[in-house]
Amino acid sequence: MLCGRTHIMSREKLLEMNRSLIQHGEAGTMDLADQVAKIPVEAYTDITLFEREKERIFKRLPLMVAPSCELPEPGDYKAMDIAGVPLLLTRKRDGSVGAFLNMCSHRGNPVVSGTGNASRFTCGYHGWTFKNDGDLVGVASPKDFGAVDKAELCLKKFPVLESAGLIWATLDVDSTLSIEDYLCGYDDLLAAFGFEDWILFDKRELPGPNWKTAYDGYLDFYHLPVLHANTFGSDFFNRANYFAWGPHQRLANPSKFAQRTGSDEMLDLTEIPEDDWPIDALVQGVWTIFPHISIASFYGGGGRGAMISQLFPGETVGESVTTQFYVMEREPETEEQRKGAQEQFDFLKIVVRDEDYSTGKRQHDALMSGQMGHVLFGRNEGGGQVFHQWADKLVNASDDELKDIFAAENAVAQAAE
Ligand code: FES
Ligand SMILES: [Fe+2]
Numbered sequence: 001m002l003c004g005r006t007h008i009m010s011r012e013k014l015l016e017m018n019r020s021l022i023q024h025g026e027a028g029t030m031d032l033a034d035q036v037a038k039i040p041v042e043a044y045t046d047i048t049l050f051e052r053e054k055e056r057i058f059k060r061l062p063l064m065v066a067p068s069c070e071l072p073e074p075g076d077y078k079a080m081d082i083a084g085v086p087l088l089l090t091r092k093r094d095g096s097v098g099a100f101l102n103m104c105s106h107r108g109n110p111v112v113s114g115t116g117n118a119s120r121f122t123c124g125y126h127g128w129t130f131k132n133d134g135d136l137v138g139v140a141s142p143k144d145f146g147a148v149d150k151a152e153l154c155l156k157k158f159p160v161l162e163s164a165g166l167i168w169a170t171l172d173v174d175s176t177l178s179i180e181d182y183l184c185g186y187d188d189l190l191a192a193f194g195f196e197d198w199i200l201f202d203k204r205e206l207p208g209p210n211w212k213t214a215y216d217g218y219l220d221f222y223h224l225p226v227l228h229a230n231t232f233g234s235d236f237f238n239r240a241n242y243f244a245w246g247p248h249q250r251l252a253n254p255s256k257f258a259q260r261t262g263s264d265e266m267l268d269l270t271e272i273p274e275d276d277w278p279i280d281a282l283v284q285g286v287w288t289i290f291p292h293i294s295i296a297s298f299y300g301g302g303g304r305g306a307m308i309s310q311l312f313p314g315e316t317v318g319e320s321v322t323t324q325f326y327v328m329e330r331e332p333e334t335e336e337q338r339k340g341a342q343e344q345f346d347f348l349k350i351v352v353r354d355e356d357y358s359t360g361k362r363q364h365d366a367l368m369s370g371q372m373g374h375v376l377f378g379r380n381e382g383g384g385q386v387f388h389q390w391a392d393k394l395v396n397a398s399d400d401e402l403k404d405i406f407a408a409e410n411a412v413a414q415a416a417e
Helices: 004-027 047-058 179-183 186-192 213-220 335-367 380-394 400-415
Strands: 037-040 062-067 074-083 085-091 099-100 115-117 120-122 128-132 136-138 160-163 167-168 200-209 241-245 249-252 257-259 267-268 287-288 292-298 305-313 320-326 372-375
Touching: 004 249, 037 120, 037 380, 047 305, 047 380, 062 074, 062 115, 062 179, 062 305, 085 167, 099 160, 099 167, 128 267, 160 179, 160 186, 160 305, 167 179, 179 400, 186 287, 200 335, 213 305, 213 320, 213 335, 213 380, 241 380, 249 380, 267 292, 305 335, 372 380, 380 400
Parallel strands: none
Antiparallel strands: 037 372, 062 167, 074 085, 074 115, 085 099, 120 128, 128 136, 160 167, 200 320, 241 249, 249 287, 257 267, 287 292, 292 305, 305 320
């Protein structure tokens, strides 16, 4: 739960953003980037750069690895593979989350796969046993094996932070980068969703194109009425204003309208006192978490939900894998509500798979032809511009520079409060 002061400041910050959205909407304007940006095609196609991104972005920066509601109970666990790194997340007995290198300290075999609930894990190779807080508790045939220091041989721990109902981990056991600094206060805003009390309704994996090609789409309202004319509709608003906390960006329509919870009805926020603006109106739009998460609200079956899309680079430069989590504020109560939520989630699979990612695949294949030098991001596509600037800056930063960059960003964010 948020402490009172943070909660008030977060609501004030959300109100400030929404006032600005309304003002722009009334004036028929939007925040524009200074200029049209050119991004070299190699940003999407270069194999060496792709490998560097895995090393220097995905294995060095905090990643949002799971919503808290995926591991609600003590003993819940999830094993993942991220850019070749085996990760084990556990909910420990005291309720906190552990993030471990999923490699047995004997000879490196992953101690568990998939998801489930267990207080300890017995390695399937020779039978060493670890508690879900990482401690080594049993060596098979210890007299035969010889003396070992069990305290030294616990599972290696990754830095981990649970905040705003989301779990971040850094896939580097030696990382000294502060996850709080990295978030630049953004998690205080994300806390407005209240995800720590939500439930996981369903999840699925979708293959996609190059991770940056795929991610561009989540930072882009410009394409909505065109690419999604047959699903969302061709009258969808194509303007977004961007709000940034370090590399993390929220996009929202510059408009006075917000959807009323659980209905298609639009609220005119200028006709409602600010104190009564509903929280879901204040968090409308898309919340991205650098480098690979997008969160957007939906209301299938009348229940408030959100799709959290979590993207990882795939095997090759032209592939990515996205996990779509459909989380809901409350467990649907009736069969009809459940069906409505499922239909909403299935609809989002069609939109992303058949429209966004199939276009991304075609776009990537064409870029691989080598016939074009750069792509363009318009003044109305500031979010994509900022994303590519950050990706470039962070790939090229040394470990020390990385810490300095986020310490400075965090200080700016704190000062703005
Ligand atoms: S590798 Fe795990 S017990 Fe041998
Ligand atoms: Fe899209």
